[in-house]
Amino acid sequence: GAVVSQHPSRVICKSGTSVKIECRSLDFQATTMFWYRQFPKKSLMLMATSNEGSKATYEQGVEKDKFLINHASLTLSTLTVTSAHPEDSSFYICSARDILGRGLGYTFGSGTRLTVV
Amino acid sequence: SQKIEQNSEALNIQEGKTATLTCNYTNYSPAYLQWYRQDPGRGPVFLLLIRENEKEKRKERLKVTFDTTLKQSLFHITASQPADSATYLCALSTGTASKLTFGTGTRLQVTL
Numbered sequence: 001g002a003v004v005s006q007h008p009s010r011v012i013c014k015s016g017t018s019v020k021i022e023c024r025s026l027d028f029q030a031t032t033m034f035w036y037r038q039f040p041k042k043s044l045m046l047m048a049t050s051n052e053g054s055k056a057t058y059e060q061g062v063e064k065d066k067f068l069i070n071h072a073s074l075t076l077s078t079l080t081v082t083s084a085h086p087e088d089s090s091f092y093i094c095s096a097r098d099i100l101g102r103g104l105g106y107t108f109g110s111g112t113r114l115t116v117v
Numbered sequence: 118s119q120k121i122e123q124n125s126e127a128l129n130i131q132e133g134k135t136a137t138l139t140c141n142y143t144n145y146s147p148a149y150l151q152w153y154r155q156d157p158g159r160g161p162v163f164l165l166l167i168r169e170n171e172k173e174k175r176k177e178r179l180k181v182t183f184d185t186t187l188k189q190s191l192f193h194i195t196a197s198q199p200a201d202s203a204t205y206l207c208a209l210s211t212g213t214a215s216k217l218t219f220g221t222g223t224r225l226q227v228t229l
């Protein structure tokens with residue numbers, strides 16, 4: 001079945017530094033990938049839609065200069081949290097769907113737990 | 118604004134019983150409604166999708182209904198097992214490749 005690999009699974013960084021999270025579709029291609037943020041015991045909040053070869057579409061209230069998204073190929077999207085602060089600590093999850101429309105639903109990565117100290 | 122509510126934050130049931138989870142939405146006209154399972158510290162896993170013109174879908178012990186008049190979906194797990202314990206999320210979209218809007222989630226605990 002479709003697999004999305006997300007890396008790293010956990011990262012701890014110092015305030016002011018930047019962190020890059022990778023999301024790869026392993027056995028399918030995706031023109032669109034989605035990035036979510038999840039707080040403890042809360043639901044997933046969509047941050048942005050990553051579009052291969054073009055700019056990402058950000059949800060209202062999400063700072064595009066803080067959360068940089070790059071979708072350079074049909075199998076890779078990256079989210080960079082720039083100048084991270086403790087309030088950016090959260091669980092970040094990506095998802096994708098096969099460009100060929102095989103299967104139903106979306107495939108999610110296993111998530112990245114970001115802790116900013 | 119769009120609102121998707123799952124009526125119980127937590128649901129505890131006994132093994133062997135049927136678990137019924139509810140998803141209600143307002144200010145939305147979804148073409149598709151999906152259910153996902155999420156285990157702690159993991160990403161959601163797709164379970165079932167139902168279209169706006171479908172009333173019911175089944176997959177093994179799972180059943181989903183979709184009532185666009187009531188703006189509600191019911192998700193049933195029959196013969197529940199402790200391994201079914203997880204958080205279940207409903208999600209709506211206007212297209213198969215459109216962004217998903219998630220509900221608040223229900224934590225299901227199945228006890229022996």
